[in-house]
Amino acid sequence: MNVTSASEASLLREDDRAALLEWFAERVAFDGPLAAYTSWKIGGPADALVCAQSEEEIARVMRLCLRRKLPWFVLGSGSNLLIGDGGIRGIVLRLGGAFAQIEAHVDGGRVVLEAGASANMAQVTARGASAGALGIEGLVGIPGTVGGSLRMNAGTDREFGEFVQEVWVQSPSRPAPHSVDIRYFYRHTTLPRDAIVSRVRLAFEHGDPAQVREAMQAKLVRRKQTQPIALPNAGSCFRNPPGEKAARLIEAVGAKGWSEGAAQVSTLHANFINNLGGATACDVATLLARVRRAVCERFGVELQLEVHLVGAFVAGEAERSA
Numbered sequence: 001m002n003v004t005s006a007s008e009a010s011l012l013r014e015d016d017r018a019a020l021l022e023w024f025a026e027r028v029a030f031d032g033p034l035a036a037y038t039s040w041k042i043g044g045p046a047d048a049l050v051c052a053q054s055e056e057e058i059a060r061v062m063r064l065c066l067r068r069k070l071p072w073f074v075l076g077s078g079s080n081l082l083i084g085d086g087g088i089r090g091i092v093l094r095l096g097g098a099f100a101q102i103e104a105h106v107d108g109g110r111v112v113l114e115a116g117a118s119a120n121m122a123q124v125t126a127r128g129a130s131a132g133a134l135g136i137e138g139l140v141g142i143p144g145t146v147g148g149s150l151r152m153n154a155g156t157d158r159e160f161g162e163f164v165q166e167v168w169v170q171s172p173s174r175p176a177p178h179s180v181d182i183r184y185f186y187r188h189t190t191l192p193r194d195a196i197v198s199r200v201r202l203a204f205e206h207g208d209p210a211q212v213r214e215a216m217q218a219k220l221v222r223r224k225q226t227q228p229i230a231l232p233n234a235g236s237c238f239r240n241p242p243g244e245k246a247a248r249l250i251e252a253v254g255a256k257g258w259s260e261g262a263a264q265v266s267t268l269h270a271n272f273i274n275n276l277g278g279a280t281a282c283d284v285a286t287l288l289a290r291v292r293r294a295v296c297e298r299f300g301v302e303l304q305l306e307v308h309l310v311g312a313f314v315a316g317e318a319e320r321s322a
Ligand SMILES: Cc1cc2nc3c(=O)[nH]c(=O)nc-3n(C[C@H](O)[C@H](O)[C@H](O)COP(=O)(O)OP(=O)(O)OC[C@H]3O[C@@H](n4cnc5c(N)ncnc54)[C@H](O)[C@@H]3O)c2cc1C
Pocket: 039, 073, 074, 075, 076, 077, 078, 079, 080, 081, 095, 117, 141, 142, 143, 144, 145, 146, 147, 148, 149, 150, 151, 152, 153, 154, 155, 156, 195, 196, 197, 198, 227, 228, 229, 233, 234, 235, 236, 308
């Protein structure tokens, strides 16, 4: 995590801004808040927020970052992120246009999905189910993009990485799209930190579409009953410790309903923190630290964050949650 002063000035020079404006026109915004781009509805300003619509546009930004030594960050749908109230210095990239495309076909008895990194998982799972992609029901209800879900190895009883056949990435040192081998672990992967996923090929066993849809529906119903999906949150905040459920430990210390400012531990699912309206990153970080401390004192278990903390946190707040 990057801990800096909330008032730190933009890292962009006038010529950087001019270049970004020339390349991206209305698809670049300067110094605007990122709250609207996260499921928590929290996040300070980005020096520049750019929407790249092609691999060549990603490469352009990567080359600029390399040449100017500018930091950058890639945003998916922001459903696993706590962005500091001080925002993010450098360039924040979102992917749009052709990166949202999904194609499905059957090849040698397998359902193959080719998806751009900004395709959303609701559409990916729906397309996969229609094609009879067995196992894709294990990815239903995850409100992320393909790129974010690969980075996180998102999942439930099945994980994204189980289905990955090939991944194409770009980075400042190698801006042209190239494929990489990645290993997948519980909610993290060996995807290099400086790699932007641009597209992914997934493969599934071919089954009966009606059967996949039915399994998917059952999972969605269960999710609605057990998770506060209508409120702004980022899903589970902490990873499950080996052989244990983080939610059980958090509930056992009586943390359901605890609040800091407008952030509250969900009364429905103890591992979720809801923004009740106007919560700051500081509120959430303080609550995360309080929950973690209580679980550690009672059970001796150090909960690990599943949500990624990024950007500039006001002094004190980040140290408490780290
Ligand atoms: C209501 C709710 C329920 C959820 N349920 C689940 C669940 O059941 N299982 C689960 O695993 N998660 C769950 N999540 C968490 C979240 O949806 C997943 O982690 C999701 O995969 C994140 O995708 P994203 O596009 O939102 O990524 P973001 O939150 O935008 O980013 C997450 C990380 O991925 C990186 N990233 C994003 N795009 C790219 C890219 N193109 N290339 C490289 N890196 C990239 C970001 O830099 C960041 O480090 C839930 C969240 C919510 C709000």
